Amino acid sequence: MQPFITKKPEMxxxxxxxxGDPFSTHGGWDGENEIGRxxxxxxKYMGEKESELRTIIYPDxxxxxxxxxxxxxxxGIFEIFVGARLESIKNIPIELLIKTLPASEYAxxxxxxxxxxxxxxxxIDKWIAEAGYQRxxxxxxxxxxxxxxxxxxxxxxxxxxxxxxxLAE
Amino acid sequence: MNAKITAIxxxxxxxxxxxxxxxxVGDIAASAxxxxxxxxxxxxQTVQHSPYDYLIRRxxxxxxxxxxxxxxRIIDISMDYCFQNHETFSRAFKRMFAVQPSQWRxxxxxxxxxxxxxxxxxxxxxxxxxDFLYPKPVAISGDNYVRFVHGGTExxxxxxxxxxxxxxxxxxxxxxxxxxxxxxxxxxxxxxxxVALIPILR
Numbered sequence: 001m002q003p004f005i006t007k008k009p010e011m012x013x014x015x016x017x018x019x020g021d022p023f024s025t026h027g028g029w030d031g032e033n034e035i036g037r038x039x040x041x042x043x044k045y046m047g048e049k050e051s052e053l054r055t056i057i058y059p060d061x062x063x064x065x066x067x068x069x070x071x072x073x074x075x076g077i078f079e080i081f082v083g084a085r086l087e088s089i090k091n092i093p094i095e096l097l098i099k100t101l102p103a104s105e106y107a108x109x110x111x112x113x114x115x116x117x118x119x120x121x122x123x124i125d126k127w128i129a130e131a132g133y134q135r136x137x138x139x140x141x142x143x144x145x146x147x148x149x150x151x152x153x154x155x156x157x158x159x160x161x162x163x164x165x166x167l168a169e
Numbered sequence: 170m171n172a173k174i175t176a177i178x179x180x181x182x183x184x185x186x187x188x189x190x191x192x193x194v195g196d197i198a199a200s201a202x203x204x205x206x207x208x209x210x211x212x213x214q215t216v217q218h219s220p221y222d223y224l225i226r227r228x229x230x231x232x233x234x235x236x237x238x239x240x241x242r243i244i245d246i247s248m249d250y251c252f253q254n255h256e257t258f259s260r261a262f263k264r265m266f267a268v269q270p271s272q273w274r275x276x277x278x279x280x281x282x283x284x285x286x287x288x289x290x291x292x293x294x295x296x297x298x299x300d301f302l303y304p305k306p307v308a309i310s311g312d313n314y315v316r317f318v319h320g321g322t323e324x325x326x327x328x329x330x331x332x333x334x335x336x337x338x339x340x341x342x343x344x345x346x347x348x349x350x351x352x353x354x355x356x357x358x359x360x361x362x363x364v365a366l367i368p369i370l371r
Contacts, residue, residue: 021221022206023213033213066206073195075221076209121204 001123003107005165011101013063014056014092015083016042022080035064035080042082045095056091057084061145065099068138104136104164113155124163136164174297176201177215178290180208181223185287188228189249194220215297216288217336226285226339229265232258233284236274243270265339282334282348295321295328304337312368315343319354319363326351326363344370 018038025033046053053059067079081099092098107128111120128134140163147158183200184192197220198208212220228250235246247258247270262270266283273279295301302318319329333349346368354363 021209021213021219023210024219024222025213025217033210073205074193076194076198076205076219077221078206119204119207121206125204 001109001127003109003124003127003163005105006108007105008101008103008162010103012086012089013065013081013083013099013101014086014096015063015081015099016045016095017079017081017097017099019077019079021076022078038080039064039082046084049093052091052093056087058087059084061085061143063141063143065101065139065141101139101141102137102164105166106162107133107165109161109163111159111161113157116154116157116159120161124161128163128165132168133165134168136166140164173211173215174290174293176203177212178293180212180220181216181288181293184220184224184227188224188231189251191251192224194224197224215293217296217303217332218340222340223285225261226265227287228252229262230284230286232270233262233266233273233279236270237279243274283339285335285339286331292328292331295325296332304333304341306343306369307366309366314366314368315345317349317354317365317367318357319365321361321363323351323363326354346370 016038018034020034022035023033062082062084065081065083067081069077069079071077081097083097083099086098089098107124109120109124109127111118124140140161143160143162149157180197180201183197187196194209195205198205201208203211209220212218212223216223218226232246232250232252235241235249236243239246243258244255247255250258252258252261259269262268262273266273266280268276268279298320300320302320305316307314307316317329317333319326321329330349330351338345349365349367353365353367355365356362357364
């Protein structure tokens with residue numbers, strides 16, 4: 001598993017987020033877990049407001065950002081943000097949040113098929129340690145574009161995971 | 170699936186060994202050989218509790234048993250199980266058992282089904298069988314029920330009941346009209362399926 005090291009400028013995303021145990025099965029009866037629920041909430045909103053959002057976002061790709069905080073290691077609590085790249089900061093509806101990802105060097109890992117649902121965090125952290133890098137920021141993101149065919153077609157799908165990295169001190 | 174259950178069971182053993190030690194969910198994930206993120210996903214799917222919820226419920230359950238079995242001061246018991254102070258302990262305790270620790274200690278009868286027992290490998294295998302069905306709210310001619318299905322014979326019915334009592338029920342917002350037990354399960358069609366339909370108050 002060889003990642004591609006790439007630099008990215010600061011980037012603004014607009015979307016919705018969830019804070020808690022992302023895989024809690026007890027958040028409600030609809031949707032399998034909280035990540036599924038926040039995606040469903042965002043996609044429904046996008047569908048309903050398509051014409052208004054057209055001037056605000058780049059619709060070509062979607063992002064799922066995992067944001068770590070002091071409760072992450074302790075309690076298994078993450079912030080999960082899903083959204084799209086922002087074209088203009090004007091006219092953002094109240095339902096949506098903006099996240100600014102800082103300029104950073106990233107290691108981009110590409111996963112195909114069943115590897116998408118594997119424990120890729122483990123392989124990424126292993127690679128980072130062995131390559132003499134370390135995580136540079138308290139987040140990472142997944143990049144969903146036309147190569148991702150949907151959760152029901154994982155075997156035909158491709159997903160990029162971006163991990164901010166810097167050389168180990 | 171078996172490898173998953175084995176890994177999760179090793180995490181449960183790790184938790185049991187460290188109920189009285191300061192451990193993080195990150196430590197538990199490492200003990201199972203998973204990344205934190207993947208571990209949380211697999212643990213939730215396999216145990217039907219989040220790892221942190223399971224850890225706290227197990228600590229509270231052991232503390233609750235000790236409250237009734239000994240005369241030790243409440244604060245000492247709570248400190249043993251890594252609760253930082255009396256207030257944190259009482260709040261968590263009340264959330265799980267609906268009474269204060271002192272009331273739990275002095276009451277004649279307590280709702281012991283709210284205790285979460287240490288989960289066994291047999292139990293994990295049972296609730297992870299392909300045909301294991303989670304309780305489902307259903308509406309029948311305007312009335313609301315929860316439908317419980319036990320796939321299997323009476324020999325393993327206690328495992329399904331354990332799940333309903335100690336795991337599903339305490340985590341749900343639902344209040345059943347009456348407590349459920351083995352006698353509510355009726356054989357449904359073929360002999361390998363038993364069903365209970367219990368009315369909901371709210």
